[in-house]
Amino acid sequence: MALWDYANPTRFLRLVDIVLPWLIAACALAFAIGLYKSFFMAPEDYQQGDTVRIMFIHVPAAWLAMMCYSVMAISALGTLVWKHPLADVSAKAAAPLGAAFTFISLITGSLWGKPMWGTYWVWDARLTSVLVLFIMYLGLMALWRTMEDPIKAGKAAAVLTLVGAFNLPIIKFSVDWWNTLHQPASVIRLDGPTIHPDILIPLLVMALAFTLLFFTLHLAAMRNEIFRRRVRSMRMKAAASAHPAGATATAQPAE
Amino acid sequence: MDPFDLGPHAGFIIASYTVTFGVVAALIAWVLIDRAQQRAALNDLERQGISRAGQRQDKS
Amino acid sequence: MSGWVGALFVRELRLAVRVGGSGVIGVLFFLAVVTVIPFGVGPDLNLLARIGPAILWIGALLATLLGLDRLFQADRDDGALDLMIMAGRPLELIVLVKCLAHWMATGLPLVFAAPVLAIFLNLDPVAIAAVTATLLAGTPALTLIGAIGASLTVTLRRGGLLMAVLVIPLAIPVLIFGVSAADAAIQDPVPFMTPFLILCALTLVSAVVGPFAAATALRFASD
Amino acid sequence: MTGPNGVGKSSLLRTLAGLVPPAEGHVRLEGGTEELTAFEHCHYFGHQDAVKPALSVIENLTFWQAFSQSVTPDGFTTGRMAPADALDGLGIGHTARLPAAYLSAGQKRRLSLARLLVTPRPIWLMDEPTSALDADSEKRLIALMNGHLLSGGLIVTATHTPLTLNKAQKLHLEPARDHPAEVPA
Numbered sequence: 001m002a003l004w005d006y007a008n009p010t011r012f013l014r015l016v017d018i019v020l021p022w023l024i025a026a027c028a029l030a031f032a033i034g035l036y037k038s039f040f041m042a043p044e045d046y047q048q049g050d051t052v053r054i055m056f057i058h059v060p061a062a063w064l065a066m067m068c069y070s071v072m073a074i075s076a077l078g079t080l081v082w083k084h085p086l087a088d089v090s091a092k093a094a095a096p097l098g099a100a101f102t103f104i105s106l107i108t109g110s111l112w113g114k115p116m117w118g119t120y121w122v123w124d125a126r127l128t129s130v131l132v133l134f135i136m137y138l139g140l141m142a143l144w145r146t147m148e149d150p151i152k153a154g155k156a157a158a159v160l161t162l163v164g165a166f167n168l169p170i171i172k173f174s175v176d177w178w179n180t181l182h183q184p185a186s187v188i189r190l191d192g193p194t195i196h197p198d199i200l201i202p203l204l205v206m207a208l209a210f211t212l213l214f215f216t217l218h219l220a221a222m223r224n225e226i227f228r229r230r231v232r233s234m235r236m237k238a239a240a241s242a243h244p245a246g247a248t249a250t251a252q253p254a255e
Numbered sequence: 256m257d258p259f260d261l262g263p264h265a266g267f268i269i270a271s272y273t274v275t276f277g278v279v280a281a282l283i284a285w286v287l288i289d290r291a292q293q294r295a296a297l298n299d300l301e302r303q304g305i306s307r308a309g310q311r312q313d314k315s
Numbered sequence: 316m317s318g319w320v321g322a323l324f325v326r327e328l329r330l331a332v333r334v335g336g337s338g339v340i341g342v343l344f345f346l347a348v349v350t351v352i353p354f355g356v357g358p359d360l361n362l363l364a365r366i367g368p369a370i371l372w373i374g375a376l377l378a379t380l381l382g383l384d385r386l387f388q389a390d391r392d393d394g395a396l397d398l399m400i401m402a403g404r405p406l407e408l409i410v411l412v413k414c415l416a417h418w419m420a421t422g423l424p425l426v427f428a429a430p431v432l433a434i435f436l437n438l439d440p441v442a443i444a445a446v447t448a449t450l451l452a453g454t455p456a457l458t459l460i461g462a463i464g465a466s467l468t469v470t471l472r473r474g475g476l477l478m479a480v481l482v483i484p485l486a487i488p489v490l491i492f493g494v495s496a497a498d499a500a501i502q503d504p505v506p507f508m509t510p511f512l513i514l515c516a517l518t519l520v521s522a523v524v525g526p527f528a529a530a531t532a533l534r535f536a537s538d
Numbered sequence: 539m540t541g542p543n544g545v546g547k548s549s550l551l552r553t554l555a556g557l558v559p560p561a562e563g564h565v566r567l568e569g570g571t572e573e574l575t576a577f578e579h580c581h582y583f584g585h586q587d588a589v590k591p592a593l594s595v596i597e598n599l600t601f602w603q604a605f606s607q608s609v610t611p612d613g614f615t616t617g618r619m620a621p622a623d624a625l626d627g628l629g630i631g632h633t634a635r636l637p638a639a640y641l642s643a644g645q646k647r648r649l650s651l652a653r654l655l656v657t658p659r660p661i662w663l664m665d666e667p668t669s670a671l672d673a674d675s676e677k678r679l680i681a682l683m684n685g686h687l688l689s690g691g692l693i694v695t696a697t698h699t700p701l702t703l704n705k706a707q708k709l710h711l712e713p714a715r716d717h718p719a720e721v722p723a
Contacts, residue, residue: 051264054271061275096285100278108271110434115264120434123358131350131435138343145339148591148639178354213279220286227293234300239633239640303632322604326593333592394586397557398653403578403607 009226012086016219023216030209037202054112056202060210062105065133068098068214072140073165076158086222088154089229091161092144093221097214099137106130125176132171136164150229319404320412327416330389341382341421342428348374349432360437367436368446368497372490374432375425375450376457380482382421383461384468384475386413387533391469396533406530414455414462414525422454438501445500445507449514453493456518459525460485466529469536489517539696541711547696548584550711551663554694555582567661571611579609581657583664587650591639595630595649596621598638603656614690616658624652628678643670651679654686662686664695 038056072094078087109127110120121127140157147153331338352370353363363370390396399409429450433443464482468474496510539547552558554565556577567576589598599621608618625631628648633641641649647670654662662683668676683693684704695701 050268053268057271057275097282100282104275104278107274111267111271111274115267119360119437121437122360123353135343135347135350138346142340142343175354178358217282217286220290224286224289224293227290227297231293231296231300234297235636236640238300238303239636239645240642299635319605319607322601326590326597326601329597330590330592390588392586393588393590394584395588395590397555397582397584397586398588398602398606400557401555401577401580401582402605403574403609404605 009086009089013223013226016223020216020219023212023219027209027212027216030205030212034202034205034209037205051112051115052199054108055199056206057210058105058108058112059203060207061101061108062130063207064210064214065098065102065105065130067211068094068101069133069136069161069165069168071218072098072161076161076165079154079158080162086226088150088158089222089225090218091157092150092154093218093225095137095140095144095157097217097221099134099141101210101214102130102134102137106134125172125178128175129168129172132175133168136168140164150232319402320408323409323412324416327413328420331416331420337382337385338420339424341378342424344381345374345378345425345428346432348377349435353435364437364439364442367433367438368442368449368501369494370436371429371432371446371450372453372494372497375429375454376483376486376490377479378425379422379454379457380461380464380479380486381475383417383458383465383482384478386417386462386465387469387529388465388474391536396469400534406533407526410462410466410526410529410533411522414458418455418458422458425454426450442497442501446497449493449496449511452511452515452518453489456489456514456521457486459518459521460489462525462529463532466532466536469533489514489521492517539694539709539711540698541696542713545711545713547711548665551582551584551665551694551696555580555663557582569611571609574609578607579611579659580661580663581606581654581659583651583654583662583667585665585669587646588653589638589641589646589649591637593638594635595625595638595641596634598649599625599652599656602653606653606657606659608657609659611660614658614660616686616689616691618658619655621652621656624655625649627655627682628652629675644672644675647671648675651682655682660691662691662693662695664693666696666698668697668699668701 034056038053072091075087075091075094078084079091106127109130113122114120140160143157143160144150144153147156349370352374356362356366387396390399400406426447429447430443433446438446461478461482463485464478465474467481468478471477492510492514496507496514499505499507499510539550541547549558553560554577556565556575565576567579571579588602593601603618603621610616619627622631622634625634628651630641630645630648630652633645638646638649651667664683667679667683671679680701680703683695683701686693687704693703
């Protein structure tokens with residue numbers, strides 16, 4: 001399995017050093033094209049007017065908010081089932097990114113909702129489940145921050161991530177059901193029968209740009225996390241050795 | 256069409272892009288600052304003579 | 316010779332924000348409580364706007380109280396409290412500084428989070444400003460009153476729940492005037508300043524009573 | 539001060555430290571600074587280390603230096619020691635910038651001991667000061683205690699191992715016959 005080639009953190013770091021500059025360049029290019037297209041090419045929507053431009057960041061951010069949770073859920077499986085040494089590093093690095101993208105999609109969503117619906121927020125099923133997702137991300141981050149030992153914290157967070165992965169669809173359905181009892185959804189959605197290509201293309205380019213941004217930041221954050229664990233294990237060694245002199249470490253920091 | 260005429264809801268559009276830009280900038284800053292901190296800590300420890308299992312990170 | 320106040324304040328802040336600290340978790344709890352209430356009462360935006368200030372205040376009360384049980388207990392568990400009592404510094408002032416640092420780390424973030432959460436509850440801008448102002452004036456009182464409960468339960472292993480039970484009755488006046496000031500700002504003819512000034516007075520009174528009561532309880536608890 | 543477990547050595551020390559009110563009588567100090575109570579002349583070095591794992595070693599120590607009032611009455615000639623020097627003197631100088639969570643039990647004990655050096659106070663109340671220390675650190679501790687005595691300080695210590703202190707007086711506690719020994723707090 002190819003993933004196992006990068007089980008060694010040092011080899012993984014070497015890969016990151018090679019890949020990261022290309023990712024950054026591709027990401028910048030995609031954003032340049034995407035932003036140009038979304039401001040200069042896309043026409044106003046006949047229904048939404050210029051606010052359709054909010055969609056060009058809102059929709060990709062919402063996609064990423066969900067994709068990021070998938071990455072974390074797969075990483076959680078990696079921690080608990082396959083015991084891949086980098087899995088909990090990946091999960092921990094993804095959580096703040098997921099929270100940030102969820103936050104972007106919530107904020108841009110309400111900024112779009114105010115002119116379109118007349119209110120910043122409704123307790124609509126889709127919005128509410130994104131809010132619950134946001135709380136899940138923050139809870140996971142808090143769990144990581146509270147536990148000092150990264151290995152233990154990684155396992156605890158993996159369990160919570162997987163429970164959340166099973167639970168989020170249930171939350172979505174129950175909120176759907178709860179909501180229809182009280183108030184029919186009156187959401188104008190972008191995914192109508194036809195999306196004009198002039199809108200679809202910038203949307204797809206922006207989605208690509210956001211995805212590249214996610215992977216760039218994710219790899220960089222994973223590298224930081226590996227370094228953080230190295231620092232931690234080296235500090236423990238530093239504290240243990242009264243006269244630090246060229247002793248050799250045996251423990252890998254990120255296993 | 257004029258890209259700088261964002262219609263009656265310009266404020267909301269500008270706010271959306273500003274918030275997004277701010278959050279992304281914060282993420283990038285977080286990654287860079289974190290990296291600098293961990294690097295500094297690693298260098299500090301190496302100067303004290305604490306070494307890891309023979310591997311050295313390149314200083315890119 | 317007042318450098319020790321700054322030293323204590325900085326230490327408390329550091330402990331709150333570092334790994335294992337409870338600084339951000341209070342805000343998360345606040346967010347979770349405020350989010351869960353619409354599920355209970357239903358997504359009726361008019362209803363939420365009407366009870367919004369009350370929801371925010373109860374959320375802030377619970378978030379403050381649940382974060383307070385470690386205020387003195389952490390220091391007691393590792394022996395630091397004994398040393399603080401013998402340090403030759405007035406214990407009342409120590410309690411006040413600890414409360415202030417705790418409020419900065421957990422209470423102030425609640426105040427900053429309140430406008431965002433108020434949007435979820437469909438409050439209008441005036442109401443948002445009013446609720447935020449009342450929380451800013453009132454949450455220090457919650458921390459200071461909670462410190463009394465924290466000092467009374469400092470010797471108990473699982474004092475958190477008991478502390479909440481002891482403190483909630485004492486916090487009722489703060490809640491009443493906080494919510495009524497916020498409500499007054501929403502319904503025009505009622506004056507905002509009267510309940511708001513009473514709320515400020517409550518905070519000032521608790522800044523005096525809280526540290527004295529807590530210091531007394533801590534002295535009794537030290538043996 | 540010696541005696542079997544549970545006889546009240548710790549309770550006596552905590553009473554002297556002002557942490558437990560005396561059942562009867564009162565604690566009085568001859569000499570010393572007038573406006574301070576007897577307890578405020580004392581350093582208490584108990585079983586607990588009062589070390590915060592989230593703070594670095596030097597942050598832990600500088601806090602206690604800034605927080606505790608230093609007391610130097612006539613006839614007591616010790617100055618404030620810089621935190622870094624105190625750590626070096628106790629052999630944990632290399633850990634100064636590490637989080638205290640990474641210290642071993644003995645290192646935490648030494649960090650706690652450094653607290654007595656950075657703030658001068660004439661009386662040290664020490665409850666089994668040698669526990670969790672290795673032979674080398676114990677030697678250093680005894681040297682520190684003798685230094686404190688030499689500069690005019692006073693030490694009250696409960697111990698199970700004989701300590702080679704200059705001009706020590708021994709108080710041996712025995713459980714009272716008619717009622718069982720009090721369990722120390």
